[in-house]
Amino acid sequence: MKVNKPLISPIALSLISGLFLSILSISEPIAAQSSCSDKEISDRIALLSKADPVAFDELIKCKAKAVPALTKAINDPDETIQITAIAALGEIGQDANPAISIVLAQIKNNNEDIRAVTWNTLIRVLESDRAKLISTAIFTLKSSNADMRSRAAAALGKIGKDAKDAVPALIVALKDPENMGYRATDALGKIGKDAVPALIIALKDPDKNMGYSAANALGKIGKDAKDAVPALIIALKDSDKHIRYSAANALGGIGKDAVPDLIMALKDSDKNVRSTAAYALGSIGQDAKDAVPDLIIVLKDSDKNVRSSAAYALGSIGQDAKDAVPDLIIALKDSDENVRSSAANALGSIGQDAKDAVPDLIIALKDSDKHIRSSAANALGGIGKDAVPALITALKDSDKNVRSSAADALGKIGKDAKDAVPDLIIALKDSDINMRSRAAAALGKIGKDAKDAVPALITALKDNQYVRSSASDALGGIGKDAVPALIIALKDSDKNVRSRAADALGRIGKDAKDAVPTLINLIIDNDIRPEALYSISPDELRKIVSAEIFREITLLNSPRSYWLRRLADSDRFYAMSLAQSTADSIKKNPPLYCLIPFINQTLPWKCPK
Numbered sequence: 001m002k003v004n005k006p007l008i009s010p011i012a013l014s015l016i017s018g019l020f021l022s023i024l025s026i027s028e029p030i031a032a033q034s035s036c037s038d039k040e041i042s043d044r045i046a047l048l049s050k051a052d053p054v055a056f057d058e059l060i061k062c063k064a065k066a067v068p069a070l071t072k073a074i075n076d077p078d079e080t081i082q083i084t085a086i087a088a089l090g091e092i093g094q095d096a097n098p099a100i101s102i103v104l105a106q107i108k109n110n111n112e113d114i115r116a117v118t119w120n121t122l123i124r125v126l127e128s129d130r131a132k133l134i135s136t137a138i139f140t141l142k143s144s145n146a147d148m149r150s151r152a153a154a155a156l157g158k159i160g161k162d163a164k165d166a167v168p169a170l171i172v173a174l175k176d177p178e179n180m181g182y183r184a185t186d187a188l189g190k191i192g193k194d195a196v197p198a199l200i201i202a203l204k205d206p207d208k209n210m211g212y213s214a215a216n217a218l219g220k221i222g223k224d225a226k227d228a229v230p231a232l233i234i235a236l237k238d239s240d241k242h243i244r245y246s247a248a249n250a251l252g253g254i255g256k257d258a259v260p261d262l263i264m265a266l267k268d269s270d271k272n273v274r275s276t277a278a279y280a281l282g283s284i285g286q287d288a289k290d291a292v293p294d295l296i297i298v299l300k301d302s303d304k305n306v307r308s309s310a311a312y313a314l315g316s317i318g319q320d321a322k323d324a325v326p327d328l329i330i331a332l333k334d335s336d337e338n339v340r341s342s343a344a345n346a347l348g349s350i351g352q353d354a355k356d357a358v359p360d361l362i363i364a365l366k367d368s369d370k371h372i373r374s375s376a377a378n379a380l381g382g383i384g385k386d387a388v389p390a391l392i393t394a395l396k397d398s399d400k401n402v403r404s405s406a407a408d409a410l411g412k413i414g415k416d417a418k419d420a421v422p423d424l425i426i427a428l429k430d431s432d433i434n435m436r437s438r439a440a441a442a443l444g445k446i447g448k449d450a451k452d453a454v455p456a457l458i459t460a461l462k463d464n465q466y467v468r469s470s471a472s473d474a475l476g477g478i479g480k481d482a483v484p485a486l487i488i489a490l491k492d493s494d495k496n497v498r499s500r501a502a503d504a505l506g507r508i509g510k511d512a513k514d515a516v517p518t519l520i521n522l523i524i525d526n527d528i529r530p531e532a533l534y535s536i537s538p539d540e541l542r543k544i545v546s547a548e549i550f551r552e553i554t555l556l557n558s559p560r561s562y563w564l565r566r567l568a569d570s571d572r573f574y575a576m577s578l579a580q581s582t583a584d585s586i587k588k589n590p591p592l593y594c595l596i597p598f599i600n601q602t603l604p605w606k607c608p609k
Helices: 011-022 038-051 052-075 079-108 112-125 130-140 146-173 180-203 208-235 241-263 272-298 304-331 337-364 370-383 386-396 401-428 433-461 465-489 495-524 529-535 538-546 547-555 560-566 572-588 597-602
Strands: none
Touching: 038 052, 038 079, 038 337, 052 079, 052 112, 079 112, 079 529, 112 130, 112 401, 130 146, 146 180, 180 208, 208 241, 241 272, 272 304, 304 337, 337 370, 337 386, 370 386, 401 433, 433 529, 465 495
16 A cells, blocks of 8 residues: 655654744854864764764754765765754854855755755744845745745745845746745735835736735735725726725725725726725725715615625724614615625614614514524614614514524623513523523523523523523523522432533532532532532632642643543543553654654653653
């Protein structure tokens, strides 16, 4: 059977990691003269065939003295010596500058591991010579290897605005046939303002990938790309929808400075321009409030996509779009479902100032499209307490979807929906499982003002698993007023009730301290041990488990609930056994990079002592 060779070997990965770490922390031990003779350097290079970490470190300590021999070793027939020699030059840093021309030639090497280590070595050696690093990266952008071109573009992006001399080469890279244009796009975005003139020209290129990438880069630059607004407005007319939306996103990224031109674009004869202009205004958000009158006009556009984008933009502008409420109410009855959904969302974003829309949003809860029902519910939740009376009525609707959406909206309103508590308690007995679950969730979001619902929620702990879960969350949300009933529920004959009651107490936290004695007793309950342990605070846990086990749990630095459940299920010993057997297997055949001390210390689970 054919075994695929890894893209990058463990040796290369370890050396690359070491190089990156060395950039962050550079030590310069002074080597004793006697340890860096030509013979000793030669002997140590020979040991690199075994990735000998001591030889590797001693060569680095020799610094400039080891450079000639390491440079020669780059052409050694042994691949491991080649890789480690290049890596050692990277660790030596700027003192390895005389080797640059030989190292640079390895960018064309057929071995991907060598190319990868070579590039990181170049970055390390040229770290203090930014101009040379930039010129090297520009040269590498012309490599026949896509991976190296991608690495070069990424390096230029990290350099940022100081890499402005690379703009022409990066513009050419936008056309890269092997899908690394996104790296060039990112780099140009990070270079910023100095890349704008070239990107404006690139927007007009007949190559669609070039135009698309140029628009994306301008969007990444943001407000510093304001000189590109006229060209981006023209790009909104492009026949390619990807370029249109990239231009719209770019205009959205530029922000307020693009608003006047986008308002003009709303009047364009091309429906695609009007639609993407509205979308761009939505991306700008509140800073596009001057566009509200014009967006209200295009909300009546003959094209459904324009209407939908206009509604989206008005919603993004938010409260400052309150003048659009009457027209958005009309849009709730639009023949197109996307327009109706966007209009509902917009009314919710406008908030309390859209209270006149409540009756129509209640009607929208009956829409045949589930997305519109959801948008209407969210909108009613966004409008707030003014929507509560209508939502209480909707809880009794004959359509289960309307009832469920009304419960969702009341939950979104939260404590201001406390007047709905009696009706939500009744809804806990609804014939529809989904409705019962959402009613419980809404009560939890109302919080302590829903304390009258505690008995009904305790009963709901015996319901379907989804209802039980929502009821448990709700009791946790109500807080300490639910504790006495939950303590009683811990003794229920139904294991699901006991389990969910313990879970709810855990959510309440320190306010549930009166439940600790009962929870401690329940550790012997096989059905609920995980929830019982999860509910107990670390201080109480110390009293239950031995100091050794508690310390082990703490030191693992993992989600507490996971390890407590492990302990509660008595799987701890199985887990320890599994870990030991895995460690024994690794000890028999550890990865080669474990020979490097730093990696051995950093990856103890892979490199056991």
